[in-house]
Amino acid sequence: MKRRPFLKLVSALTIASALAATAATAENIRIGAVAPKTGPLAGGATVTQWPSIYLWVEQINAAGGLTVDGEKMMIELIEYDDQTNPGETIKAVQRLATQDDAHFIIAPYGTGLNLAAAPLFDRYGYPQIAVSAITDQQADLSEKFPNMFFTLGTTTALAADVVKVLSEMRDAGQMGSRVAMVNVADAFGIELATAAKPLFEDAGFEIVYETSYPLGTQDLSPVIKGAAAATPDAFVAWSYPPDTFGLTEQAMIENLDVKAFYTAVATPFPSYGERFGAAAEGVLGAGGVNPESPAFMEYAAAHEAVTGDKPDYWASATTYASLEILAQSIEAVGLDRAAVTAHLKDSTFDTILGPISFDENNSNPDFWTVGQWQGGVFKGVASRGRDGTVPVILKDGWD
Amino acid sequence: MDILITGILLGGTYALIAMGLNLQYGVARIMNLANGEILVAGGYFAFIAYTSTQLSPILTIFLVAPIAFALNWLIYRLMLQPLVNRAKNLGQLETDSILATFGLSFIGVGLMLSFFGGDYFSYSFMAVPVELLGNTYGANRVLSFVMAVLICGALYIWLNRSRAGLSIRAIATAPASARLVGIDVKKLSALVFALGGAVTAVGGALISTYLTLDASTGVVFTFKALIIVIMGGVGDVRGTIVAALLLGILETVVASLLDPGLTLAAAYIMFLGILLFRPQGLFGKKPT
Amino acid sequence: MNLTGPDIRNLCLTALAFGICALLPLGDNGYWLGLGVTIAMFTTLATSWALFSGPTHYISLATAAFFGVGTYVTGLGFDSLPFWSLVGLAGLIGAVLAALVGLATLRLSGVYFVIFTLGLAELVRQVITWVQNNTGQKGLYVLTDLDEAGIYWWLLGLAAAVFLMGWLIGRSRLGFALRIIGDDETVAAHSGINTARAKVLLFMVPGAVAAMTGAILAPRYVYIEPSLAFAPILSFQVVIMALLGGASRLWGPLVGVIPFTFLLEAVSSNFPNQTTLVIGVAFLVIVYLLPNGFVGLLDKILHRINAREGA
Numbered sequence: 002m003k004r005r006p007f008l009k010l011v012s013a014l015t016i017a018s019a020l021a022a023t024a025a026t027a028e029n030i031r032i033g034a035v036a037p038k039t040g041p042l043a044g045g046a047t048v049t050q051w052p053s054i055y056l057w058v059e060q061i062n063a064a065g066g067l068t069v070d071g072e073k074m075m076i077e078l079i080e081y082d083d084q085t086n087p088g089e090t091i092k093a094v095q096r097l098a099t100q101d102d103a104h105f106i107i108a109p110y111g112t113g114l115n116l117a118a119a120p121l122f123d124r125y126g127y128p129q130i131a132v133s134a135i136t137d138q139q140a141d142l143s144e145k146f147p148n149m150f151f152t153l154g155t156t157t158a159l160a161a162d163v164v165k166v167l168s169e170m171r172d173a174g175q176m177g178s179r180v181a182m183v184n185v186a187d188a189f190g191i192e193l194a195t196a197a198k199p200l201f202e203d204a205g206f207e208i209v210y211e212t213s214y215p216l217g218t219q220d221l222s223p224v225i226k227g228a229a230a231a232t233p234d235a236f237v238a239w240s241y242p243p244d245t246f247g248l249t250e251q252a253m254i255e256n257l258d259v260k261a262f263y264t265a266v267a268t269p270f271p272s273y274g275e276r277f278g279a280a281a282e283g284v285l286g287a288g289g290v291n292p293e294s295p296a297f298m299e300y301a302a303a304h305e306a307v308t309g310d311k312p313d314y315w316a317s318a319t320t321y322a323s324l325e326i327l328a329q330s331i332e333a334v335g336l337d338r339a340a341v342t343a344h345l346k347d348s349t350f351d352t353i354l355g356p357i358s359f360d361e362n363n364s365n366p367d368f369w370t371v372g373q374w375q376g377g378v379f380k381g382v383a384s385r386g387r388d389g390t391v392p393v394i395l396k397d398g399w400d
Numbered sequence: 401m402d403i404l405i406t407g408i409l410l411g412g413t414y415a416l417i418a419m420g421l422n423l424q425y426g427v428a429r430i431m432n433l434a435n436g437e438i439l440v441a442g443g444y445f446a447f448i449a450y451t452s453t454q455l456s457p458i459l460t461i462f463l464v465a466p467i468a469f470a471l472n473w474l475i476y477r478l479m480l481q482p483l484v485n486r487a488k489n490l491g492q493l494e495t496d497s498i499l500a501t502f503g504l505s506f507i508g509v510g511l512m513l514s515f516f517g518g519d520y521f522s523y524s525f526m527a528v529p530v531e532l533l534g535n536t537y538g539a540n541r542v543l544s545f546v547m548a549v550l551i552c553g554a555l556y557i558w559l560n561r562s563r564a565g566l567s568i569r570a571i572a573t574a575p576a577s578a579r580l581v582g583i584d585v586k587k588l589s590a591l592v593f594a595l596g597g598a599v600t601a602v603g604g605a606l607i608s609t610y611l612t613l614d615a616s617t618g619v620v621f622t623f624k625a626l627i628i629v630i631m632g633g634v635g636d637v638r639g640t641i642v643a644a645l646l647l648g649i650l651e652t653v654v655a656s657l658l659d660p661g662l663t664l665a666a667a668y669i670m671f672l673g674i675l676l677f678r679p680q681g682l683f684g685k686k687p688t
Numbered sequence: 689m690n691l692t693g694p695d696i697r698n699l700c701l702t703a704l705a706f707g708i709c710a711l712l713p714l715g716d717n718g719y720w721l722g723l724g725v726t727i728a729m730f731t732t733l734a735t736s737w738a739l740f741s742g743p744t745h746y747i748s749l750a751t752a753a754f755f756g757v758g759t760y761v762t763g764l765g766f767d768s769l770p771f772w773s774l775v776g777l778a779g780l781i782g783a784v785l786a787a788l789v790g791l792a793t794l795r796l797s798g799v800y801f802v803i804f805t806l807g808l809a810e811l812v813r814q815v816i817t818w819v820q821n822n823t824g825q826k827g828l829y830v831l832t833d834l835d836e837a838g839i840y841w842w843l844l845g846l847a848a849a850v851f852l853m854g855w856l857i858g859r860s861r862l863g864f865a866l867r868i869i870g871d872d873e874t875v876a877a878h879s880g881i882n883t884a885r886a887k888v889l890l891f892m893v894p895g896a897v898a899a900m901t902g903a904i905l906a907p908r909y910v911y912i913e914p915s916l917a918f919a920p921i922l923s924f925q926v927v928i929m930a931l932l933g934g935a936s937r938l939w940g941p942l943v944g945v946i947p948f949t950f951l952l953e954a955v956s957s958n959f960p961n962q963t964t965l966v967i968g969v970a971f972l973v974i975v976y977l978l979p980n981g982f983v984g985l986l987d988k989i990l991h992r993i994n995a996r997e998g999a
Contacts, residue, residue: 039509039964041915043518044614081956082963085616087909087916089956092722096957099719113827116911125718138829145831186661186817188827188913213821214660215814216915217620219611220410220648222537223656226402246522246612254529254538267520276524310519431799482976494799495747496975499931502924503971510965619920623810626803661818668811672792675800 029077030067030336032058033097033106037114040085044242046110048270049133049316052308054078054107057324059307068332079103087117094118098125104336105327112136112189119146128330128342130323133316135159135189137196143363148342150359152323153316154368154385156189159287160197160239162370162383166285166393167235167261168204175395176235176260181210181228183248184239193239193265209233216241225251235261242267245286246276253280253399261285262396269314269372269379281374283396288315289372289381291389296353314372314379322352355387402535403656404649409537411648412545413607415552417621418628418640420600423555426572426635428593430480431494433501435625436618437508438597442468442604443613444512447521457525457609458543461602472597476590479504484589505618512615522612544606551599556637568592572635627667631674633684642682646670706848713837721836725908727949728843729901733922734930734941736850736897739857740890741927742935743870746798748891749923750789750805751898753812754782756918758902760816763828763912771834775842778903779896786895790888806920813918820914827913834907842904850897854938857890866890932974934983943982 036050037043058078061067066075079101081093090109097103098121106122108131109115115134122129123146130150136142137156143149170176180201184194194213201208210231214224221244228236236259238248245264252262261283267273268286277284290297297318304312304321312318327341329350334340349358360366367386372379373393380391417439424432442464449455449463483500487493526543529536559565570578571585571592579585628647632639647667654666674682691699712724733751741748758778765774793804857863865886868876877883906912925948933944955966978985 038518038961039513039616041616043513043616044520047518048520080960082960084921084963085916086919086921087911088726091908092726092953093956095719095722096953100957113911113913113916116829117909117916119910120908141829141831184821186814186821187915191817191821192827194821212660213818214655215664215817217617218655218660218663219413220406220652220655222406223403223652224660226406226535227656242520243612243617246520247610250524250527250538250610253527255536256529270520272520272522276522278524431802479972486979494802495745496979498747498802499928500972500975503968503975506964506968506971508968510962510968513964514962623807627807630800630803659818661814661821664807664811664814665818668807671807672804676792676795679795679800 028072028074030069030074030105030331031077031079031101031103033079033081033101033103035081035083035090035093035097035106036110037085038082042085042111045133045266048310049313050110050320052304052310053312053317053320053324056304056307057321057328060303061328067328069335083109083114085114087114090114090118091121094121098127105331105338105341107324108132108134119149122146122148126338126342128338128345130326130345132320132323137192139362139364147363149363150345151364152319152357152368154370155364156192157196158368158385159370160193161200162385163237163263163285164197164200164204164206166371166383167206170261170393170395178206179209179231179233180206180235180237181231181233182208182237183211183224183228184213185216185241185244186213187216187241189266190239190241197237197239214244217243218247221247221251222255224248225255225257229255229257233259235259235263237263238265240264240266242270246273249277249281249284253277256399260395271311271313274374274377274379280399283373283375283394285371285373285382285393286379287371289369289379289384290314290318290354291381291387292378294389300353315369318353319368322354322357325352326350326357401533403652405532405535405537407649407652408645409541409545409648410652411645412548413541414624414628414648415641415644416544416548416603416606417600418625418644419552419555419637420596420598420603421625422629422632422634422637422640423596423599424593425629427568428476428480428589428596429484429490429493429575430476430497430501430593432596433498433622434505434508435600436620436622437505437512438468438472438600439604439607439621440613440615440618441508441512442601443608444516444521445601446605446608447523450523450525457605461605464601464605465598468601469594469598473590473594475504475597476593480593481586481590505622509615509618516615518615520612520614522608525609527610538610540609544609547606551602552637552641555599559637569635627671631671631681633681636683639681639683702851706844710841710844713840721840723949723953725836725840725843727945728840728847729905730926730929730945730949731942732843732847732850732901733898733926734933734945735847735854735938736894737926738930738935738941739850739854740894741930743866744887744890745870746794747802747927748805748894749802749920749927750808751894751926752809752918752920752922753805754785754895754898755902755922756809756812756914757781757785758899759906759909759912759917760828761899762903762906763830766830766832766906775900775903778899782899783892783896785899786892787888789895790891794884794887794891806923809918809920809923813914817914827911830906830910830912832907836908839904839908843901846897846900846904851938853893858938862886862889928971928974932978932981934981937983940981940983
């Protein structure tokens with residue numbers, strides 16, 4: 002009796018995949034996407050990954066599809082929720098590759114999940130244009146996984162440019178050399194802090210307060226109070242979304258008197274600007290974009306029209322750009338995955354962020370590193386190779 | 401002194417999180433792992449009310465409470481009562497309720513996801529400084545502390561001074577005997593479970609004024625609530641309050657004087673320590 | 689060792705079954721092998737879990753903690769030590785950790801044990817993160833040549849070892865003592881059985897096995913970071929699968945793992961936007977309709993057949 006439900010399930014699965022296979026022989030490009038819809042990283046993926054994917058598919062299909070060998074083919078999106086669990090990401094990628102016969106798979110979200118999926122992308126020969134995978138190991142990884150491409154930059158670059166921005170402010174006489182540096186005790190936060198500390202010291206800054214806090218800490222006031230007690234000129238937090246919001250609110254309450262205030266992830270989220278309003282003026286954050294560029298403005302308008310949400314001012318646009326790159330490659334060389342991967346390595350692509358190409362480590366060398374809220378918009382103030390940086394302003398109180 | 405007050409304020413937050421679970425576990429004997437999701441749902445409610453209609457969370461809780469009460473009552477009658485009826489002993493009920501409420505928590509997350517999406521949500525309410533004894537604190541935290549005091553105080557008075565409260569405490573102490581003296585255990589358990597849910601949702605609405613939540617963050621709160629309820633001793637309101645305050649103060653002390661990275665380790669040691677010396681929790685009754 | 693006829697037959701059949709399973713990588717290298725790895729992993733975890741939680745009725749949610757520790761052993765040591773020694777080391781560390789946890793908490797009543805083990809993964813994660821933070825070390829990259837088939841065979845070997853161990857314990861004095869403890873702990877104590885020691889010893893088994901499983905799987909995850917290695921959901925999945933099958937028999941969890949894995953797969957592939965919701969519903973269905981797992985259902989059916997024959 003207990004075997005029957007099992008058999009039913011297996012036969013249902015078989016029928017389903019057979020149906021899917023026959024359906025797939027209709028002229029569609031099958032694009033797989035796996036990312037968190039639930040779990041700890043769902044918040045980030047919901048803002049920067051999924052909406053851009055939906056927008057891209059909608060826009061292409063509205064224009065009739067992509068041109069492959071002279072024929073127009075529509076995109077069929079196959080999506081899965083990996084629940085922020087690398088085991089599920091692995092399963093989903095395998096399913097996409099072997100059961101769903103996906104032509105291409107969009108890279109997962111976050112460094113950990115991208116890396117868990119990398120051996121599979123490599124084994125099945127799928128190009129992996131990773132966005133939210135920021136790491137310093139790009140040389141090693143691209144050697145081991147030659148299909149993996151990086152678009153958002155390296156950890157060290159992000160940290161180094163924060164140091165640079167603060168150094169320039171200090172050298173212009175706008176502030177002193179005392180820095181309070183805190184980080185969330187999780188992979189990315191730890192990496193950023195570890196990269197930044199020697200860079201700060203080399204640049205002549207004095208780290209007057211330093212601590213880390215666990216992810217999900219409910220009360221960050223000891224952190225802000227400790228920082229305030231050390232009278233820093235600048236406050237830098239290598240933080241994740243919940244603590245980005247929490248630290249900013251605490252700083253408001255304590256009226257933290259610094260000339261520069263930096264929180265890392267989620268500062269470019271539109272919800273940050275909405276929540277803090279005028280108090281967000283002058284807050285520095287990771288990433289950035291040139292919001293005045295016509296390409297971005299068009300993208301943002303379409304994003305809001307199609308998905309109902311605004312894009313963020315960093316990873317959203319880059320996710321969309323990575324998809325533009327994929328589309329352009331498909332239109333250039335067709336559906337052969339090896340050909341697309343080769344094309345990715347050799348070409349320059351025209352995206353909403355500007356031209357993007359990949360260097361010998363399959364990494365995009367031109368990316369935004371630091372942005373700042375100015376006048377209700379998060380503008381890029383520092384980048385590697387991107388135009389449109391605006392001057393940095395001082396943080397002037399919390400009203 | 402600053403650390404002490406910050407710790408007490410944090411303890412107020414924790415008391416709000418844990419009080420509902422204490423009622424549900426202590427009286428209805430349901431180890432409700434979906435507690436965190438009720439909390440987040442309360443927070444969502446307040447968020448939507450505040451951002452779309454500017455309704456202050458202080459008023460929203462009067463809407464949240466009855467809705468959460470009704471919802472939890474339904475959950476108990478439809479889903480948990482069958483388990484209670486079926487369980488041959490307390491251990492089995494606990495196991496079953498852990499697994500059933502775990503499934504419920506998944507459903508809760510899934511539903512919130514469908515309705516609200518997976519995005520973080522937060523808003524600024526009373527994020528202004530308040531001066532107490534020479535140091536500044538967030539007014540929103542002080543407010544939720546005051547509300548925690550009011551709610552816990554009201555619960556305590558009701559449980560200890562009213563007939564209904566007496567019956568409830570009887571059930572918490574000895575359910576079998578309670579039945580013998582004519583207390584309708586089933587009906588009261590359902591009501592207390594519903595009340596616990598209402599308290600949790602109100603707590604969620606209050607803490608959403610200063611914490612950032614999303615559909616998946618419930619589990620963190622469930623876990624904290626479990627620790628506090630067990631440390632404080634199941635079934636006694638005072639235990640939860642004392643345990644919550646102790647935890648808040650301990651965490652703040654460790655975060656300010658040692659390292660914020662060791663707060664959970666410290667909480668654990670306290671949890672273990674209390675249970676090793678008083679296995680029934682601070683205010684619990686020794687099992688006969 | 690007294691081996692009866694049925695015993696020898698069971699041993700041979702089991703060995704044959706394992707032999708057949710070992711052939712899977714030769715038949716398929718992709719999707720089905722991947723599922724095979726998942727099934728092997730959860731069978732190992734669930735069976736070892738049931739070895740402890742079955743007889744004692746203590747629900748342990750500590751699987752994720754031991755698993756995570758195991759992944760870290762491999763993550764830290766894979767380029768200095770051979771793989772087999774890492775697995776063994778993980779087993780040792782897991783056993784020691786389990787003994788410590790057991791000594792500290794097995795005196796407490798059931799539900800406190802559950803809560804403590806639930807938070808153990810969080811605690812270990814926090815401690816490791818804190819250490820990482822202070823030594824500047826970041827996530828660990830485990831780049832090895834061990835492929836999916838290799839991982840599958842390791843897991844299969846571990847699963848075979850768990851079954852063997854379960855069988856041996858069942859026939860030993862320890863197993864006898866545990867059955868008495870499970871039925872009535874007071875009687876056991878009065879009969880002179882050192883209940884605390886028996887429980888602690890037994891708890892070391894799932895601890896060691898979970899750690900070894902984590903060590904074997906680390907190469908599959910490639911990047912080991914605390915939040916992914918110590919995901920609490922793993923503990924719950926193991927519990928639900930073991931209970932679905934039935935924790936009272938050695939092969940019970942296996943009967944739970946296989947359908948649940950396929951169910952999860954079916955849900956994930958067909959309901960991408962409601963995966964969590966449907967899993968929750970599936971949980972509830974299992975809890976309400978199969979309180980004693982498939983084993984319990986089987987027992988009920990056999991009981992009814994026997995009763996009918998007897999009447």
